[in-house]
Structures are given as C-alpha cells and as structure tokens.
C-alpha cells in the first residue's frame with residue numbers, strides 16, 4: 001500500500017509574509033492524515049515555513065538544488081544547505097528547469113544521487129511536450145528520461161524517491177491529461193521501473209501533475225497507479241490545497 005502524496009509547488013511565488021499567510025490558512029483546517037502533504041517553497045521562505053509547520057504533519061520541500069556540497073557555483077544552493085534547514089523533499093528536473101535553466105538528464109541524475117546521499121527525498125519530474133505527444137513518441141521520451149534519471153540509482157533507494165509525471169502541455173494551461181491517459185502513462189513508468197528493479201516497481205510512488213485542482217483530484221486519485229499529485233496553481237490558494245489533501 002503506497003501512501004498518497006500531494007505536493008504543492010509554489011514556484012516563484014510568495015514573499016515571507018505572503019507565504020506565512022498561506023500556511024496559516026492551510027493549518028487552520030483539519031488535513032487528512034493518511035495523505036502526505038508537502039509544501040515545496042522558494043529558498044527564501046524555507047526557514048520560516050519550517051517553523052510554521054512544526055507540530056503538523058506537513059512536510060517541507062525545495063524546488064531545486066545543486067549536486068555539489070559547496071564550491072564556486074555562484075547563486076546555487078547545495079544539498080547540505082537544504083538539509084541543515086530541515087528540508088524533507090526536493091523537486092528535481094521540473095520541466096520549467098529543463099526548459100528555462102538548461103537542466104539536462106545528466107544534471108537530473110547527479111541531483112537525484114546528491115539528494116539521496118543527503119537524506120533528502122527527490123521528486124523526479126518527467127513528461128513530454130505537446131509536439132512529442134502529437135508525434136506519438138511520448139512513451140519513448142518519458143522512458144528515456146526515466147532510464148537516464150535512474151542511472152546508477154540503487155534498488156534500496158526507491159522507497160525514498162517520488163516520480164512526478166507532468167505532461168508539459170498540461171502545466172498551468174488548464175488542460176489536464178484525462179485520468180485514463182495519466183494512469184496509462186504512470187503504469188508505463190512503473191513498468192519501466194520494473195524492467196530495471198523488478199518488484200520494487202510496486203513501492204515507488206508516482207504522482208501526476210498538470211492543472212490538478214479540487215474538481216479533478218478525486219478522479220485522478222481513484223486510478224490504480226496514481227499515488228498523488230504535484231500541484232502548481234491550486235497550491236497557492238489555501239482552501240484549494242486543503243481540498244486537494246482532503247480529496
């Protein structure tokens with residue numbers, strides 16, 4: 001039985017005061033304790049959100065990190081720094097990082113290894129573009145992303161890795177993949193993991209992401225292979241995020 005995990009990705013939104021107001025709104029509701037709730041917040045708010053979620057079951061995440069512990073990498077944040085702040089999760093390889101910041105399958109792989117070695121759980125993002133889906137190569141694309149991301153990753157680490165399948169055409173567009181299409185691709189990802197790791201495929205949690213909102217969460221979560229959601233826009237509204245956790 002895989003524990004459902006719903007993670008909010010605030011992206012580049014919320015100052016400290018705005019973020020604390022949002023967390024306050026979320027905390028003022030009862031949250032389903034059987035669902036793991038994660039807030040992936042900007043680096044500038046991590047310390048404050050950490051304090052704000054103390055004594056709750058809400059977990060803390062970052063949205064990116066470098067793979068080295070320290071060094072001459074101006075503007076970067078290391079896994080060691082995140083660990084010191086008490087971060088539980090880190091998003092790796094989000095399509096916006098791949099698209100705008102030259103994130104590659106190679107850097108994704110290095111970052112996953114660095115996260116694991118610092119005891120931070122990576123949320124590894126994969127997904128195809130609209131052009132790739134229209135060319136019917138979406139499964140080839142996603143399989144290649146998965147195999148490259150998991151190069152050199154040991155079977156024992158799969159318990160602590162989450163995959164997020166996010167078709168790029170569904171991110172922030174209001175277009176959601178149908179729950180059947182999302183489930184079909186997530187099953188395919190699970191089978192791909194199975195080819196490499198055997199029965200461990202049944203342990204790894206795989207989320208769907210892309211225009212997830214209170215009105216479609218239940219249909220997605222009812223699918224056999226979908227273990228949760230990585231949520232952008234709807235995670236910025238306290239009531240919506242609460243409704244997602246309490247689907």
Ligand SMILES: O=C[C@H](O)COP(=O)(O)O
Pocket residue numbers: 009094166170171172173174209210211212230231232233234
């Ligand atoms: O990380 C979250 C995804 O990019 C989805 O964003 P969205 O829910 O705004 O479509």
